[in-house]
Amino acid sequence: MKISYLIFGHPDQQEAAHAALRSARDAQASGAEILCAFFYSDAVETARLGARPELADEWAALAQSMGAQLIACSSSAVRRGVLDDRGAAPLAQTPTLHDGFELAGLGQLAEAILISDQLAVFGRQGTQDQKSPEPGTAQSTSGSPLVVITQDANNEMLTLESLDLVMALAAFLPETALLFRGDGATLLAPGERPASKRVRALPEYGLTRCHVSRSDLEAVQLFAGSLCIPCQIDEDAAIEELIHSHRPVITL
Amino acid sequence: MSPKTPTHRSRADTRLARLQRDAYGYLLNPADWDTDLAHELAAEESLRLDERHFEVAAILRAFHKEYDLSPATRVLARLVREQLGEEKGTSLYLMKLFPGGAVKQGCKIAGLPRPTQCF
Numbered sequence: 001m002k003i004s005y006l007i008f009g010h011p012d013q014q015e016a017a018h019a020a021l022r023s024a025r026d027a028q029a030s031g032a033e034i035l036c037a038f039f040y041s042d043a044v045e046t047a048r049l050g051a052r053p054e055l056a057d058e059w060a061a062l063a064q065s066m067g068a069q070l071i072a073c074s075s076s077a078v079r080r081g082v083l084d085d086r087g088a089a090p091l092a093q094t095p096t097l098h099d100g101f102e103l104a105g106l107g108q109l110a111e112a113i114l115i116s117d118q119l120a121v122f123g124r125q126g127t128q129d130q131k132s133p134e135p136g137t138a139q140s141t142s143g144s145p146l147v148v149i150t151q152d153a154n155n156e157m158l159t160l161e162s163l164d165l166v167m168a169l170a171a172f173l174p175e176t177a178l179l180f181r182g183d184g185a186t187l188l189a190p191g192e193r194p195a196s197k198r199v200r201a202l203p204e205y206g207l208t209r210c211h212v213s214r215s216d217l218e219a220v221q222l223f224a225g226s227l228c229i230p231c232q233i234d235e236d237a238a239i240e241e242l243i244h245s246h247r248p249v250i251t252l
Numbered sequence: 253m254s255p256k257t258p259t260h261r262s263r264a265d266t267r268l269a270r271l272q273r274d275a276y277g278y279l280l281n282p283a284d285w286d287t288d289l290a291h292e293l294a295a296e297e298s299l300r301l302d303e304r305h306f307e308v309a310a311i312l313r314a315f316h317k318e319y320d321l322s323p324a325t326r327v328l329a330r331l332v333r334e335q336l337g338e339e340k341g342t343s344l345y346l347m348k349l350f351p352g353g354a355v356k357q358g359c360k361i362a363g364l365p366r367p368t369q370c371f
Contacts, residue, residue, distance in 0.1 A: 198320070
């Protein structure tokens with residue numbers, strides 16, 4: 001069994017990086033092969049040199065013992081000043097990346113999904129959709145991925161990062177679908193904010209399978225004719241079926 | 253080297269030298285850009301521009317204006333194919349025009365911010 005990990009949460013505020021580490025150790029003990037742990041968004045803080053030495057060292061040791069890739073997303077990292085040698089040199093700064101980790105793009109995440117049998121997602125707190133698989137569940141990667149965006153654009157950087165993840169998956173895995181869920185439905189409002197503009201760019205990246213539930217749209221007072229991109233409006237039962245019929249489900 | 257030292261070189265007498273740029277030499281404000289600046293930016297990259305570069309730069313600038321974003325390379329190739337024809341919409345053609353990367357170097361010469369997306 002080949003398994004990869006996708007981790008979002010900030011290591012100080014959320015359990016994600018610690019819970020994923022425990023889960024990876026259990027998987028290793030049960031004979032699974034860990035191919036990749038991909039740290040995205042605030043989770044790249046896990047890879048910051050000297051910040052949480054124990055956690056980073058334990059991840060590095062685990063990855064090394066398995067020959068697994070330990071990746072911090074390069075864009076998320078650079079935005080937060082987590083720099084490898086190559087990134088630090090032009091800025092005349094000191095590298096800040098733990099040497100057990102490497103920086104790489106979202107293409108590596110797509111590849112990890114393609115070559116793994118299972119993906120375990122450790123997300124941010126407060127984003128869990130009750131219909132989605134529990135955080136950390138090892139999900140089959142044989143189906144089409146579904147990304148569920150549950151948060152509004154209050155934290156702009158996190159929203160843009162969520163949308164970038166969808167775009168990258170859609171580029172490499174063309175069957176990728178997107179569900180705007182709960183407060184995430186507010187992202188469908190037209191506007192000129194960076195998050196609105198990024199949503200409008202989704203079709204350019206080949207992401208045409210967008211869904212939202214009628215009840216979520218009503219709750220955020222949006223209407224079918226006023227959405228900023230073409231989006232299928234589903235009844236609750238169809239949303240449940242959508243979540244059931246896609247794997248892995250990545251909730252952001 | 254102080255953190256503010258730019259890695260690019262520009263002659264002090266050029267307009268480019270007076271504009272705000274990031275550590276990699278990208279303009280901070282796309283509105284500063286015009287064709288003269290494009291030629292100055294290209295000279296730093298040892299690149300000589302003609303109308304083929306400018307038609308791609310126009311596509312990059314239009315995309316950025318609409319979405320606040322630089323397109324991924326494959327998205328750029330598709331837009332070029334749609335707008336400039338089949339024979340130009342290939343990564344080989346774009347790589348020859350911009351040896352430093354169609355998006356990476358293209359954005360610099362088009363006066364756009366350094367692309368930050370990692371795919």
